[in-house]
Amino acid sequence: MKLKDVLISFLINGLRIEMNKKLAIVQVLPNLISGGVETGVLEVAKYITQRGHKSIVISGGGRMVDQLESDGSNHIKWAIGRKSPTTFFYIIKLVRFINNNNIDIIHARSRIPAWIVFLALKFIKKNRRPHFITTVHGFNSISFYSSIMTKGERVIVVSKSIKRFIIKNYKINASKIVLNYRGIDSKVFNSNKLLSKEWIYSWKKEFPGLKNKIILCFPSRITRRKGHEDFINLIFRLKQDNLNIHGLIIGDPKSPSDKYLNALKKQINHYGLNKNVTFTGYRSDVKNIMALSDIVFSLSREPESFGRTIIESIKLKTPVIGYDHGGVGEQLSMIFPQGLVELNNKENLYKNTIKILRKKPEIKNTNLFELENMLKTTLKIYEEVSF
Numbered sequence: 001m002k003l004k005d006v007l008i009s010f011l012i013n014g015l016r017i018e019m020n021k022k023l024a025i026v027q028v029l030p031n032l033i034s035g036g037v038e039t040g041v042l043e044v045a046k047y048i049t050q051r052g053h054k055s056i057v058i059s060g061g062g063r064m065v066d067q068l069e070s071d072g073s074n075h076i077k078w079a080i081g082r083k084s085p086t087t088f089f090y091i092i093k094l095v096r097f098i099n100n101n102n103i104d105i106i107h108a109r110s111r112i113p114a115w116i117v118f119l120a121l122k123f124i125k126k127n128r129r130p131h132f133i134t135t136v137h138g139f140n141s142i143s144f145y146s147s148i149m150t151k152g153e154r155v156i157v158v159s160k161s162i163k164r165f166i167i168k169n170y171k172i173n174a175s176k177i178v179l180n181y182r183g184i185d186s187k188v189f190n191s192n193k194l195l196s197k198e199w200i201y202s203w204k205k206e207f208p209g210l211k212n213k214i215i216l217c218f219p220s221r222i223t224r225r226k227g228h229e230d231f232i233n234l235i236f237r238l239k240q241d242n243l244n245i246h247g248l249i250i251g252d253p254k255s256p257s258d259k260y261l262n263a264l265k266k267q268i269n270h271y272g273l274n275k276n277v278t279f280t281g282y283r284s285d286v287k288n289i290m291a292l293s294d295i296v297f298s299l300s301r302e303p304e305s306f307g308r309t310i311i312e313s314i315k316l317k318t319p320v321i322g323y324d325h326g327g328v329g330e331q332l333s334m335i336f337p338q339g340l341v342e343l344n345n346k347e348n349l350y351k352n353t354i355k356i357l358r359k360k361p362e363i364k365n366t367n368l369f370e371l372e373n374m375l376k377t378t379l380k381i382y383e384e385v386s387f
Contacts, residue, residue, distance in 0.1 A: 023386055024054040024102055026130070028117055029109040030081020033062035034252060034282060035221065036308040037109055037137050040182060040374075044107075046071040047375040048382075056103075058113070063282075080113045087112060094120040098130060105382050107133040111140065114148045131385040135180075136162050138305045139326065142169045154381050156180050158306040159327035178381055182306050183374030189315035191291040199288050207278070213246040214357065217293035217318075219286050219309050220300075222253040222261050222279075227299030227323070229267060230346060234297075236271040237350050243357070247277045248293070250286050291316045295356055298322035301344065307331055310339075311369040319356045319363065321349065335366050 027041050045055040049072035060079045080090050108114035121129055134152030150172045157163045157179055220226040235247040253261040268277050290296050296313040303326025310331045313320035322328040324340045332340050338361045341349045
């Protein structure tokens with residue numbers, strides 16, 4: 001065999017060995033209580049473990065940890081997202097953790113954890129330093145503090161809206177930005193499977209008063225920016241039309257005594273809607289409820305980077321209405337423009353709701369926003385920076 005052939009064979013075999021290398025990947029975020037970001041972390045963690053890579057998640061913990069660990073990941077409980085000067089002590093712990101483990105990738109999903117990672121990596125020798133990846137999940141305040149999310153070797157953005165936002169407001173090399181829309185598993189978000197006889201029976205037993213009601217669903221954490229007042233106003237307007245309507249608000253407040261939650265309850269009482277609106281709290285079967293609903297709503301007053309419930313609703317063939325801004329507007333214009341409503345336009349919100357209730361529009365199948373595409377792209381990013 002000629003020397004040239006020997007060298008080519010050596011390079012090919014070396015590349016094959018390198019590409020078969022199993023990575024150790026750490027994702028870092030404040031907690032694993034609930035939410036779209038947290039769901040995405042679990043999905044990525046499960047995907048990479050299924051392909052033989054090592055998955056570690058560092059967070060302050062929460063109800064989603066059990067699922068994470070049952071899917072094969074390791075969880076380290078650190079309050080790494082806490083807004084406190086003591087959080088910076090985690091820099092030392094993280095340096096020790098990296099030096100004692102062969103970590104290939106650290107993927108930061110939030111600002112405080114990203115700063116902890118960024119500073120810790122300064123104390124790691126270059127030959128042992130993991131690659132730093134960030135995902136910009138939201139329209140954060142424009143500041144030096146927020147700029148950390150643009151410091152990754154690759155900066156993942158979850159919508160074109162976010163990409164335009166960071167290019168406009170930060171000095172960043174556009175070539176390192178990767179658009180990776182969040183994705184939904186159509187096999188899981190399937191109405192026929194979700195609305196089983198067993199689930200329907202259990203639902204009717206728990207909520208007997210909803211029989212024959214028109215159900216409007218508002219799946220969202222209970223915070224001031226999400227537009228709960230607009231949803232309650234809509235229910236009031238529809239009730240005045242003598243529609244047999246019921247609104248479900250699905251999500252957690254910060255605490256049972258949360259001031260905003262109490263303000264919403266006062267608003268409901270003022271409008272006489274106590275029998276027309278239900279706070280369900282956190283529900284593990286939220287996708288089943290969305291499949292059962294007549295319309296799902298996304299009414300955030302501030303632009304969302306990506307409206308996960310928009311895509312979930314479309315996969316479930318449930319009509320969805322959302323304000324036309326940010327990622328929600330971007331997604332609806334691509335897959336369900338009938339659901340677009342001008343931001344804060346309560347009259348159009350009402351009219352569009354009536355229009356959809358009178359005649360449910362056809363919702364076509366779409367290959368856009370598939371979970372598999374999001375996961376493949378994420379792993380490809382990890383591999384590109386590692387090999």
